Amino acid sequence: MSSWRRRALSGYSWAMLVFLYLPIAVLMLYSFNQSRINAVWSGFTWKWYVSLFENRQVMEALGNSLSIALISSVLATLLGTAAALALKHFSLRWRSIVQSLIYLPIVIPEIMMGLSLLVLFSQLHIELGKATLVMAHVTFSMPFVMVIIMARLADMGSELEEAAQDLGATPWETLRHVTLPLISPSILAGLLMSFTLSLDDFIISFFVAGPNSTTLPLYIYGLVKRGVSPEVNALSTLMIACTVLLVVIAELLRRKDSKSITL
Secondary structure, three states, X not given: OOHHHHHHHHHHHHHHHHHHHXXXXXXXXXXXEOOOXXXXXXXXXXXXXXXXXXXXXXXXXXXXXXXXXXXXXXXXXXXXXXXXXHHHHOOOOOHHHHHHHHOHXXXXXXXXXXXXXXXXHHHOOOXXXXXXXXXXXXXXXXXXXXXXHHHHHHHHOOHHHHHHHHOOOOHHHHHHHHXXXXXXXXXXXXXXXXXXXXXXXXXXXXXXXXXXXXXXXXXXXXXXXXXXXXXXXXXXXXXXXXXXXXXXXXXXXXXXXXXXXXX
């Protein structure tokens, strides 16, 4: 590749990164702005972060988000792990169709999923609240867990499991002492990924949340409708930092798991 083409591609890549991340950087910068007017920088301050933790409504929304994310991620991880193991170890007639359907909640527009879940809960006469939020978050995050674990199972092969069974191990002992320890980094990565997805979700939560189950993204949306303030910037910055941290941890676990396969 000629040098000018290389420079053009490099410049284009950097331009895309700036386009994507510059607004986030500006938002994070102005969360430390002493002035309430985002267009004017008047000095550095931590007061917006302090006022956030003194706001009872923010703490309530944060508690809702954390509890819903924790419960839904644990359920999604348990169900996704069981489903991935079932697809690998049991002979299913429609295996290819089932595997294709796994990707449907990932690619379907969130607004369609949120609306369909709202219709489902309405038809079943289920009152909207934390329970419907948990069920909805499990629905859209479980496929991500399955994809991560199925990739690990495919790379792992079946030689170690067959060797354990040849040595007299029962299927349960093989699962407990061989399979689960080998896929445990992927299980943890799936847990962190589903927790992150649940913590950040807005569109689906907007459809299925009840009056007393406001999550942090929904609360931020309510603040933005009244005008962007440094408190909104501070709250968004904290969410971005938590999301980036969890994604980095999940990616490190995935890479560690991949290296253990090659070794």
